[in-house]
Amino acid sequence: MSTPAETNALVQVRDLKVHFPIRKGLLRRQVGAVRAVDGVSFDIFKGETLGLVGESGCGKSTTGLAILRLLNMTSGQVTFDGQDISAFPESRMRAMRRHMMMIFQDPYSSLNPRMTVNSIIVEPLNVFQIGTPAERAERVRELMELVGLNPAFVNRYPHEFSGGQRQRIGIARALATNPSFIVGDEPISALDVSIQAQVVNLLSDLKRKLGLTYLFIAHDLSMVRYISDRVAVMYLGRVVELSNRNTVFDHPAHPYTRALLSAVPIANPKRERVRQRIILEGDVPSPANPPSGCRFHPRCAFATAECSTVDPPLRNLATSGAESHWVACHYAERFIQEEVSAPDTIA
Amino acid sequence: MTHLLEVKDLSVTFRSDGAVIRAVNGISYTMDEGESIAIVGESGSGKSVGVLAVMGLIPTPPGRIESGAVLFDGRNLLELSEEEMRKVRGAEIAMVFQDPMTSLNPVLPIGLQLTEAIQTHQNVSKAAAQARAVEMLHLVGLPNAAERIRDFPFQFSGGQRQRIMIAMALTCNPRLLIADEPTTALDVTIQAQIVELTRELQSKLGMAIIWISHNLGLVAGVVERVIVMYSGFIVEEAPVDDLYERPLHPYTLGLLHAIPHVDARNQERLASIEGLPPDLRRPISGCPFAPRCPYRITQCDTLPPLVEAGPGRRSACWRWEELQGVTIFGEPL
Numbered sequence: 001m002s003t004p005a006e007t008n009a010l011v012q013v014r015d016l017k018v019h020f021p022i023r024k025g026l027l028r029r030q031v032g033a034v035r036a037v038d039g040v041s042f043d044i045f046k047g048e049t050l051g052l053v054g055e056s057g058c059g060k061s062t063t064g065l066a067i068l069r070l071l072n073m074t075s076g077q078v079t080f081d082g083q084d085i086s087a088f089p090e091s092r093m094r095a096m097r098r099h100m101m102m103i104f105q106d107p108y109s110s111l112n113p114r115m116t117v118n119s120i121i122v123e124p125l126n127v128f129q130i131g132t133p134a135e136r137a138e139r140v141r142e143l144m145e146l147v148g149l150n151p152a153f154v155n156r157y158p159h160e161f162s163g164g165q166r167q168r169i170g171i172a173r174a175l176a177t178n179p180s181f182i183v184g185d186e187p188i189s190a191l192d193v194s195i196q197a198q199v200v201n202l203l204s205d206l207k208r209k210l211g212l213t214y215l216f217i218a219h220d221l222s223m224v225r226y227i228s229d230r231v232a233v234m235y236l237g238r239v240v241e242l243s244n245r246n247t248v249f250d251h252p253a254h255p256y257t258r259a260l261l262s263a264v265p266i267a268n269p270k271r272e273r274v275r276q277r278i279i280l281e282g283d284v285p286s287p288a289n290p291p292s293g294c295r296f297h298p299r300c301a302f303a304t305a306e307c308s309t310v311d312p313p314l315r316n317l318a319t320s321g322a323e324s325h326w327v328a329c330h331y332a333e334r335f336i337q338e339e340v341s342a343p344d345t346i347a
Numbered sequence: 348m349t350h351l352l353e354v355k356d357l358s359v360t361f362r363s364d365g366a367v368i369r370a371v372n373g374i375s376y377t378m379d380e381g382e383s384i385a386i387v388g389e390s391g392s393g394k395s396v397g398v399l400a401v402m403g404l405i406p407t408p409p410g411r412i413e414s415g416a417v418l419f420d421g422r423n424l425l426e427l428s429e430e431e432m433r434k435v436r437g438a439e440i441a442m443v444f445q446d447p448m449t450s451l452n453p454v455l456p457i458g459l460q461l462t463e464a465i466q467t468h469q470n471v472s473k474a475a476a477q478a479r480a481v482e483m484l485h486l487v488g489l490p491n492a493a494e495r496i497r498d499f500p501f502q503f504s505g506g507q508r509q510r511i512m513i514a515m516a517l518t519c520n521p522r523l524l525i526a527d528e529p530t531t532a533l534d535v536t537i538q539a540q541i542v543e544l545t546r547e548l549q550s551k552l553g554m555a556i557i558w559i560s561h562n563l564g565l566v567a568g569v570v571e572r573v574i575v576m577y578s579g580f581i582v583e584e585a586p587v588d589d590l591y592e593r594p595l596h597p598y599t600l601g602l603l604h605a606i607p608h609v610d611a612r613n614q615e616r617l618a619s620i621e622g623l624p625p626d627l628r629r630p631i632s633g634c635p636f637a638p639r640c641p642y643r644i645t646q647c648d649t650l651p652p653l654v655e656a657g658p659g660r661r662s663a664c665w666r667w668e669e670l671q672g673v674t675i676f677g678e679p680l
Contacts, residue, residue: 056534164623192561193389193563194619195623197605197606198619198621200617219535221535221609222607222609226617249610260535260536262539263538264609265564266609268567268591269591272568279543283537
């Protein structure tokens with residue numbers, strides 16, 4: 001899906017599938033599969049933040065884990081910095097991992113409570129055998145300063161820190177080996193509102209200072225808009241829309257994106273009272289048994305007979321020269337042109 | 348006229364490892380029949396402890412109600428015996444909790460859990476209770492309610508479980524419903540469904556609602572009045588429109604500017620509130636927000652009282668009058 005203008009990709013994901021087998025019976029025969037990620041393709045360009053959004057169970061975290069090969073992919077290809085890492089043997093992959101790191105959601109469970117801050121942050125340096133002991137100690141100091149922690153606290157334990165400070169420890173650990181790519185899996189959603197802004201500001205400062213590339217996985221759409229350059233929306237194991245952030249948020253072309261955006265509460269009571277909300281009926285279907293055709297059609301107010309039989313491909317709506325706008329909907333053009341809001345305006 | 352609920356000078360402490368945690372420090376507020384208010388604050392602000400005290404659900408020990416009164420319809424709930432309180436709880440004041448998975452009993456079918464609630468408070472036959480359970484489940488929009496009452500909690504999705512919890516809370520037509528972060532564990536699309544449902548039910552049934560939330564965005568379209576709490580104190584109270592338009596406490600101002608707007612096109616730096624909330628184990632002298640406040644002055648070493656700040660408004664800031672002109676958190680007065 002890359003056009004000539006889109007060649008400076010740091011990460012390229014092509015037709016990525018991650019299926020988890022469902023086993024039953026005495027012989028543990030496979031009777032089906034949960035198709036957590038089912039054919040996902042996108043690029044992450046050098047120096048950008050790609051936001052990945054969707055509801056729980058849509059496969060966004062699985063996608064992040066599979067890109068780092070922390071989960072085995074069922075099929076597909078992931079290229080990092082020009083190398084096809086999906087075929088790498090584990091030994092080679094391990095060496096590669098110093099360039100790609102992860103920040104986890106829960107700063108309480110992702111830090112070993114029995115390790116000091118020093119041993120947590122220095123661990124990646126030990127694993128990859130970077131520097132002499134003295135250099136490593138100096139690096140830990142430097143990293144703590146970088147993420148806004150007092151280096152005097154180097155011998156304290158995680159429980160002595162607040163949630164926001166622990167997340168800073170997690171960020172320092174992720175940055176220890178000087179990676180170029182970081183996957184943040186809901187890195188701020190466990191934090192209090194007044195602390196979220198601190199951590200988000202830190203992440204964007206670090207990106208600028210160190211030239212990082214982020215994959216930012218989150219369900220908080222307003223924060224995703226704020227932090228991302230481009231945004232991919234996932235539904236039931238597929239990317240349904242992908243474009244730069246303002247296009248996705250101001251001119252969403254997929255009915256699911258529209259519904260998702262309209263569900264976000266606005267911190268303005270006057271506007272909140274008058275605006276029209278699209279309330280989606282029902283829940284996300286099971287990825288073990290996704291609906292036929294377009295996976296969103298059972299919940300879509302605009303679905304036609306075609307939608308229940310033909311799976312819409314992800315296609316680029318942008319005319320030449322304009323920035324790409326990928327959408328997986330048969331009627332995307334009509335949604336873009338008309339400001340469709342009620343189900344009866346399209347039929 | 349008596350208010351439906353009047354909380355007066357309520358203080359709650361917890362004892363832990365020899366330390367005294369001051370969770371709620373002398374809060375007072377009132378609400379009327381059919382009104383909906385929100386109590387907003389971060390973790391540790393005392394927002395949940397405050398309503399648990401109203402429900403008589405503070406575990407004692409380690410908790411202790413140090414002072415105050417909770418007048419429900421003129422009657423002080425804090426003076427009731429456990430027996431009497433049990434008749435109020437569930438029947439007149441009901442509560443919906445944050446996590447629908449842990450608040451339902453996993454080994455009992457949902458029908459049994461609903462009829463139990465009904466039969467506890469109403470002298471009705473099992474058949475009548477069952478009919479009422481189905482009616483309530485239907486009311487909260489659970490499809491095939493009549494068949495599904497035999498199902499167990501794990502057979503429902505998170506959104507459906509929260510609907511069941513709401514049905515259970517409303518079986519006895521309570522006059523006050525307390526919703527403690529009922530949508531926090533849910534996806535944003537399901538959250539919208541539950542908010543919509545609660546609004547519908549309120550206009551249909553007319554009960555008063557207290558929404559407890561950490562999300563100023565979520566409550567904006569749901570309630571008439573907002574109370575903001577910080578480290579156990581009420582720092583601001585205002586009608587919803589006024590609060591979002593012109594907050595009169597630096598903490599509210601900071602919170603409003605720390606959340607990005609989903610329709611914001613620019614990527615200006617988020618105004619962040621530096622520092623951390625105070626340690627509740629240490630006695631707080633002065634304004635609890637002062638250490639993080641860009642508007643702090645020497646007067647802030649003395650605890651500012653919660654004072655009238657315009658019609659229907661209260662603020663616990665020495666400088667609330669000066670704050671009226673501030674549009675950006677941190678900009679000089």
